[in-house]
Amino acid sequence: MLTNIKYYSCPQSINEAVRELTKGRGRYSILAGGTSSLIHTHPRCLGFVSLKDLGLGYIRQAKGMLRIGAMTRIQEILEDKRAGRLAGGLLYKACSCLGSTLNRSLITAGGNMTQIFRWSDFPVALLVLDTKITVAGPSRMTVPLIDLLKKHPKTKLKYNQIITEIGIRDPGKGYRSEFIKFSRTNFDLAILSIAVLACVNQGRCTDIRIAYGAVQPLCFRAYGLEELIKGQRISEELIQKAGEESTRLISCSRDLRVSPEYQRSLLKTLTLRALKKVLLNPK
Amino acid sequence: MHIHLTINGQKKRIEVRPGDILLDVLRKEGYQSIKKGCGLGECGACAVLLDNRPVNSCLVLAADADGSEITTAEGLGTPDKPHFLQEAFVKAGAVQCGYCTPGMIISAKALLDRNPRPSTEEIKKGLDGNYCRCTGYVKIIDAVRQAALKLKRS
Ligand SMILES: Cc1cc2nc3c(=O)[nH]c(=O)nc-3n(C[C@H](O)[C@H](O)[C@H](O)COP(=O)(O)OP(=O)(O)OC[C@H]3O[C@@H](n4cnc5c(N)ncnc54)[C@H](O)[C@@H]3O)c2cc1C
Ligand code: FES
Numbered sequence: 001m002l003t004n005i006k007y008y009s010c011p012q013s014i015n016e017a018v019r020e021l022t023k024g025r026g027r028y029s030i031l032a033g034g035t036s037s038l039i040h041t042h043p044r045c046l047g048f049v050s051l052k053d054l055g056l057g058y059i060r061q062a063k064g065m066l067r068i069g070a071m072t073r074i075q076e077i078l079e080d081k082r083a084g085r086l087a088g089g090l091l092y093k094a095c096s097c098l099g100s101t102l103n104r105s106l107i108t109a110g111g112n113m114t115q116i117f118r119w120s121d122f123p124v125a126l127l128v129l130d131t132k133i134t135v136a137g138p139s140r141m142t143v144p145l146i147d148l149l150k151k152h153p154k155t156k157l158k159y160n161q162i163i164t165e166i167g168i169r170d171p172g173k174g175y176r177s178e179f180i181k182f183s184r185t186n187f188d189l190a191i192l193s194i195a196v197l198a199c200v201n202q203g204r205c206t207d208i209r210i211a212y213g214a215v216q217p218l219c220f221r222a223y224g225l226e227e228l229i230k231g232q233r234i235s236e237e238l239i240q241k242a243g244e245e246s247t248r249l250i251s252c253s254r255d256l257r258v259s260p261e262y263q264r265s266l267l268k269t270l271t272l273r274a275l276k277k278v279l280l281n282p283k
Numbered sequence: 284m285h286i287h288l289t290i291n292g293q294k295k296r297i298e299v300r301p302g303d304i305l306l307d308v309l310r311k312e313g314y315q316s317i318k319k320g321c322g323l324g325e326c327g328a329c330a331v332l333l334d335n336r337p338v339n340s341c342l343v344l345a346a347d348a349d350g351s352e353i354t355t356a357e358g359l360g361t362p363d364k365p366h367f368l369q370e371a372f373v374k375a376g377a378v379q380c381g382y383c384t385p386g387m388i389i390s391a392k393a394l395l396d397r398n399p400r401p402s403t404e405e406i407k408k409g410l411d412g413n414y415c416r417c418t419g420y421v422k423i424i425d426a427v428r429q430a431a432l433k434l435k436r437s
């Protein structure tokens with residue numbers, strides 16, 4: 001039993017949920033999948049406002065966008081054919097190695113996006129896609145994910161703001177992708193993860209996006225590395241150079257689980273592996 | 284506060300506190316097949332089907348489960364009339380201390396409901412959230428394979 005928790009409410013509309021959270025003045029926490037909020041309950045948290053009845057569990061496709069409701073479970077994304085096809089299966093790959101089957105039936109897209117840990121998987125894949133986040137609160141807004149992740153979303157969002165939707169633009173044909181999570185077992189937390197999305201046209205890389213997870217406290221895009229490859233003719237040498245440069249351009253922050261040397265070597269190995277897969281293997 | 288649950292087909296009205304965890308509530312209600320291992324979503328000993336989804340009941344707030352249907356290992360079969368998965372676990376010798384078994388069977392049931400003919404890899408993936416600390420996994424995977432065969436034959 002969570003002894004601090006004295007209040008629970010299950011609002012039936014987004015406006016009501018915002019009102020409940022406002023009433024709590026930061027002492028009520030949003031309850032989504034519960035996989036983090038029930039384990040790491042903040043000592044100041046006195047109650048939960050559940051999002052389960054807000055109708056936010058959906059996956060829709062419209063006008064070249066895949067719209068994922070914030071309460072959609074990771075397992076549901078994994079089982080959805082449209083999400084599976086997006087960007088050469090990038091979301092599928094990221095979701096399939098996220099926690100265990102039992103966890104994935106609980107963890108929500110919105111929760112994984114907000115309560116970001118160093119090793120979180122889903123936001124790494126979203127970072128290389130054109131992703132927009134819809135936030136409800138006293139006012140509504142839609143922000144690019146890249147802006148939301150300038151700071152940790154938990155500090156960026158106010159206590160009465162709720163992520164309602166994740167909108168992903170389909171990059172279209174011609175894009176290839178790779179997601180690699182390196183961990184001791186599939187179910188274990190990432191020691192390092194990388195997502196790459198690229199378009200190659202007539203032997204030249206016309207677009208590339210690279211994101212890393214577990215290298216720093218928050219996942220990020222590697223713009224410097226992308227610039228090195230974008231517009232270039234694809235060759236083994238280019239990829240080798242990018243692998244070498246990854247350790248120079250990207251600073252790794254200390255991680256208790258790995259030594260800095262191991263981390264750097266892993267960074268290079270996974271960068272090479274992902275780039276080879278995406279740039280050298282057309283099919 | 285009160286919640287309404289349908290547990291193994293039986294409707295129940297249960298008094299809970301806002302901070303109660305589903306795992307504790309279900310055990311208190313007598314569903315002792317559900318075990319508390321880690322309480323952190325890692326071991327799978329507390330697995331139940333919540334509206335047909337396999338979940339860690341240690342990570343579900345009881346109040347949030349209001350209105351749900353829950354299946355526990357007790358709801359699958361009885362000692363006199365075991366479920367074919369329970370039978371397969373016994374036949375394959377997939378049970379030693381038995382602490383992990385109800386959770387394993389719940390995950391296996393969820394897997395076979397979705398995919399009646401799983402490959403070995405799919406069985407491993409379906410059971411990836413369940414730890415066994417004494418039997419090892421070979422016989423458990425065998426048991427699920429045998430249960431799938433039985434399902435196919437019937
Ligand atoms: C055993 C285990 C293994 C795991 N392994 C992995 C892994 O390998 N990779 C990985 O990426 N994740 C993993 N996770 C999941 C991760 O650690 C978080 O628990 C999860 O992402 C939280 O999502 P949730 O839906 O359960 O949110 P909750 O726990 O319900 O909420 C977490 C926080 O986010 C806020 N929040 C939730 N939804 C919203 C919203 N829509 N708008 C605004 N704020 C919101 C809440 O206020 C709360 O503070 C694992 C979890 C467990 C228990
Ligand atoms: S007790 Fe729930 S997963 Fe271990």
Ligand code: FES
Binds near residue numbers: 378383414417418
């Ligand atoms: S049989 Fe003892 S833990 Fe699995």
